[in-house]
Amino acid sequence: SQTIHQWPATLVQPVGSPLSLECTVEGTSNPNLYWYRQAAGRGLQLLFYSVGIGQISSEVPQNLSASRPQDRQFILSSKKLLLSDSGFYLCAWSLTGPKNIQYFGAGTRLSVL
Amino acid sequence: AQRVTQPEKLLSVFKGAPVELKCNYSYSGSPELFWYVQYSRQRLQLLLRHISRESIKGFTADLNKGETSFHLKKPFAQEEDSAMYYCALEAGNMLTFGGGTRLMVKP
Numbered sequence: 001s002q003t004i005h006q007w008p009a010t011l012v013q014p015v016g017s018p019l020s021l022e023c024t025v026e027g028t029s030n031p032n033l034y035w036y037r038q039a040a041g042r043g044l045q046l047l048f049y050s051v052g053i054g055q056i057s058s059e060v061p062q063n064l065s066a067s068r069p070q071d072r073q074f075i076l077s078s079k080k081l082l083l084s085d086s087g088f089y090l091c092a093w094s095l096t097g098p099k100n101i102q103y104f105g106a107g108t109r110l111s112v113l
Numbered sequence: 114a115q116r117v118t119q120p121e122k123l124l125s126v127f128k129g130a131p132v133e134l135k136c137n138y139s140y141s142g143s144p145e146l147f148w149y150v151q152y153s154r155q156r157l158q159l160l161l162r163h164i165s166r167e168s169i170k171g172f173t174a175d176l177n178k179g180e181t182s183f184h185l186k187k188p189f190a191q192e193e194d195s196a197m198y199y200c201a202l203e204a205g206n207m208l209t210f211g212g213g214t215r216l217m218v219k220p
Contacts, residue, residue, distance in 0.1 A: 032206050043119075043212035044157075044199060051206060059207075090157065094206070099145050099164065102208055104157040 002027035006091045006105030013112055019064075019078035021108050023091030026072065031093040033074040034102065035066055038088040047089075050074060051096065086112045115140040117202050119211035126190050127219050134185040134214045136174075136200030145203040146183040148174055149210075152196045160185075160198070170194070190218045 006023045013019060025031050035047040046059045048066035056066050063082050067075045074091060091105040116139045126132050138144060150160040161169045163176045163183060174185045183200060195218045200211040 044210040101159050106156055
């Protein structure tokens with residue numbers, strides 16, 4: 001069966017420090033991969049999605065970037081964190097093609113101080 | 114661009130009462146709609162999707178294209194239904210989520 005792993009679960013970082021959040025999927029090949037952010041009191045916002053290795057689409061301009069170095073690995077990064085980057089980050093995967101269910105990781109709670 | 118609106122951030126009902134979580138959308142194409150749920154200390158997961166036309170945990174949702182709505186309903190709420198509910202619209206390979214509604218079912 002397919003599983004999705006996301007780590008770390010929580011992270012406290014100072015302003016200006018770098019960020020790297022990792023997400024891996026097991027049990028499937030060539031999944032679509034997604035990064036979402038959930039800010040306090042707000043809904044889920046799609047940040048990035050990827051339909052293949054090295055293929056990244058960004059939905060909103062921001063201080064973050066994403067990379068997909070391997071088929072089932074999706075990384076969210078920042079060179080210098082801002083206070084506004086604090087939030088709950090979710091990784092998700094789906095089968096390729098439309099109308100497919102997305103499966104979510106457990107999330108990473110990032111606090112930038 | 115597509116948009117999903119959930120007008121209520123919080124909905125509080127008593128056990129056994131009917132519940133309706135509202136969802137409205139705007140999309141120029143043929144919509145594909147979902148309800149996702151996040152129970153306390155659990156992952157966000159799919160509750161139901163409109164193309165399945167099924168009832169999950171007593172919940173149903175009907176797509177009303179005329180009113181551009183996809184409201185989630187349950188005739189008798191249970192305490193275990195307390196959770197965060199998100200309506201989502203699929204376009205291409207992407208989901209657009211509403212802001213979410215927190216449902217609290219009181220004993």
